[in-house]
Amino acid sequence: xxxxxxxxxxxxxxxxxxxxxxxxxxxxxxxxxxxxxxxxxxxxxxxxxxxxxxxxxxxxxxxxxxxxxxxxxxxxxxxxxxxxxxxxxxxxxxxxxxxxxxxxxxxxxxxxxxxxxxxxxxxxxxxxxxxxxxxxxxxxxxxxxxxxxxxxxxxxxxxxxxxxxxxxxxxxxxxxxxxxxxxxxxxxxxxxxxxxxxxxxxxxxxxxxxxxxxxxxxxxxxxxxxxxxxxxxxxxxxxxxxxxxxxxxxxxxxxxxxxxxxxxxxxxxxxxxxxxxxxxxxxxxxxxxxxxxxxxxxxxxxxxxxxxxxxxxxxxxxxxxxxxxxxxxxxxxxxxxxxxxxxxxxxxxxxxxxxxxxxxxxxxxxxxxxxxxxxxxxxxxxxxxxxxxxxxxxxxxxxxxxxxxxxxxxxxxxxxxxxxxxxxxxxxxxxxxxxxxxxxxxxxxxxxxxxxxxxxxxxxxxxxxxxx
Numbered sequence: 001x002x003x004x005x006x007x008x009x010x011x012x013x014x015x016x017x018x019x020x021x022x023x024x025x026x027x028x029x030x031x032x033x034x035x036x037x038x039x040x041x042x043x044x045x046x047x048x049x050x051x052x053x054x055x056x057x058x059x060x061x062x063x064x065x066x067x068x069x070x071x072x073x074x075x076x077x078x079x080x081x082x083x084x085x086x087x088x089x090x091x092x093x094x095x096x097x098x099x100x101x102x103x104x105x106x107x108x109x110x111x112x113x114x115x116x117x118x119x120x121x122x123x124x125x126x127x128x129x130x131x132x133x134x135x136x137x138x139x140x141x142x143x144x145x146x147x148x149x150x151x152x153x154x155x156x157x158x159x160x161x162x163x164x165x166x167x168x169x170x171x172x173x174x175x176x177x178x179x180x181x182x183x184x185x186x187x188x189x190x191x192x193x194x195x196x197x198x199x200x201x202x203x204x205x206x207x208x209x210x211x212x213x214x215x216x217x218x219x220x221x222x223x224x225x226x227x228x229x230x231x232x233x234x235x236x237x238x239x240x241x242x243x244x245x246x247x248x249x250x251x252x253x254x255x256x257x258x259x260x261x262x263x264x265x266x267x268x269x270x271x272x273x274x275x276x277x278x279x280x281x282x283x284x285x286x287x288x289x290x291x292x293x294x295x296x297x298x299x300x301x302x303x304x305x306x307x308x309x310x311x312x313x314x315x316x317x318x319x320x321x322x323x324x325x326x327x328x329x330x331x332x333x334x335x336x337x338x339x340x341x342x343x344x345x346x347x348x349x350x351x352x353x354x355x356x357x358x359x360x361x362x363x364x365x366x367x368x369x370x371x372x373x374x375x376x377x378x379x380x381x382x383x384x385x386x387x388x389x390x391x392x393x394x395x396x397x398x399x400x401x402x403x404x405x406x407x408x409x410x411x412x413x414x415x416x417x418x419x420x421x422x423x424x425x426x427x428x429x430x431x432x433x434x435x436x437x438x439x440x441x442x443x444x445x446x447x448x449x450x451x452x453x454x455x456x457x458x459x460x461x462x463x464x465x466x467x468x
Contacts, residue, residue, distance in 0.1 A: 017178070025171070038120075038153065041131055045078055045149045046116050049135030052080070052147050058139040060084075069147065078151040084144065111136040111143055120153070129153045192224045199231065208235035252294065255287035297429040304436040311353040311440055315464045318390060319344040319382050321354060325361045326380065332369055339377040348382060348390040349464040356437045357461075361392070363430040364457050368396040371455070385460050389443070392459040401449040409447050434459075 052069060061084040073080040107117050117134045132150035136143055195212045208231050212224045262280040271277035322344060333340050350357065368378045376397040385391035401409070409431055438445045442462050449455040 021174075038131070041151060041153060042118060042133070045131065045133040045151060046118070046135070048072075048076060048078065048080070049116060049133050049147045049149050053135045053137055056137045056145075059144070061137070061145050076149075078149045081148040083146045083148055108143075111146065112138070112141065114138055189220055192220050196224065196227050199227070203231060203234065206238075208232075208238060248294075248298070252291065255291045258287045259284050294429075297433065301429055301433050301436065304433060304440065311356060313352055314354070316350045316352050316354045316357060317346065318348055318350040318352075318357065318392070318461070319346040321358050322361050322380060322382060322392070325358060325365055328362070329365055329369055333378070336369065336372070336374050336376075338369065338372060338375070341377065341379045343379075343381040343383070345383050345390070348384060350390060350461050351464045352441045352461060353437075356441075360434050360437050360459065363434050364392075364394050364459070367430065368394050368398070368455070368457075371398040372396040373398065376454075384463075388463060388465065389460045390463050392461070393456060395454060395456045397454040400451045400453050401447070401455055402451055403449075406447050406449060 052072060055068065056065060061082065066082050066084075069080060069082040110117050111134065114136060116136070118131070120129055120131045122129055130150055130152050132148070135147045135149070137145040137147065192212060192215075199212060211228050211231070214221050214224045214228070262284050265271060266277065266280055271280055323342075326340065326342065330340075365378075365380070372378055378397075379393075379395040381393045381395075383391055383393075435445055438459055438461070444460045446458045447455065448458070
């Protein structure tokens, strides 16, 4: 079975709306006929009969009163008869009734109480329904006679004939206007969706440059805008992946070229002395370690971004973790003659993974020591930032980072000084790993730096909340 397109569904909805509207209009006219027109005829007959009955003064019906009724009958749209013998009422009834006499039983009681009797039925002579009203003429409590009024009811088609003459042209104009508006509405709805369908097809083939024009501010317009944003995000992510692969290739190419060149030199016997052979082996070992670090960092970052290795969260004495990491770097600090200042709040308990938090401190402290020249200073401070967060601040007196490059810190393979970082063995992934670990802990990281003034890194992490 062929599926309907969105435009066809909308057109079917518009057609159904037109049909329902016209059907409702017909039902409304029929309702007015039944509830307004018929009630109005009934009200008119009762009003005329009651008005004539008020002129009856009691006693025997006089000839003058009869002539008055006959004169009014000629002027009225209804047929009016004066009956001075209630038993003759059934003979005057213009359509068959389901009982022998009209004035009997419940109807007689109604007339004796001074209330009119209303009946409707079908009359062959008129070929339509007829409404009749009997108004009693009471002399005290005796029924001396009655005024009989009846009037053929107009057929519903006749009753609405004049209205239909004006209704159908307006209905045609309404339908035409609705179709015109519907056509524009369908085009306005389907054109962006069709454009998105074509753009999605191009994106599936690798073309992410397709932009959809946003013409409205409704849901369709916002959907088109969101689609454009998604296309831009996918394009950027695709570019990042390409750049990532290029960076990985670049990072691996240098150590691989060293390893290949020096291993070929060893295999070819180009090393003339034992010392030269050992030098070649040390260089091969160094480049192998660099490749190992790169692969390890890539795997670590991939696991963190994919959350394939969940955090093992527990209360962690963060100050102790920081102190253990600093003990690892004290020989390097002493060698570079750096001044290390510590201010740690040992009462702060962080809700986190101890191994991952140690990785954060190690990466940040390693960067601070590596890029601080000899005789410089490194400051480490752990304090309470708020009731729910603790803050680790690591400040160095290194060369600093340009302001325009601060937002790029934490991107994979980003280096402020590529030559310097490569020489000193960095992979360009340390800060990316740090940012990912901090984010997984629900924390935040901030960088502040000026050229020649050093760099400050602030890390805020959630604390364990004490139970009340």
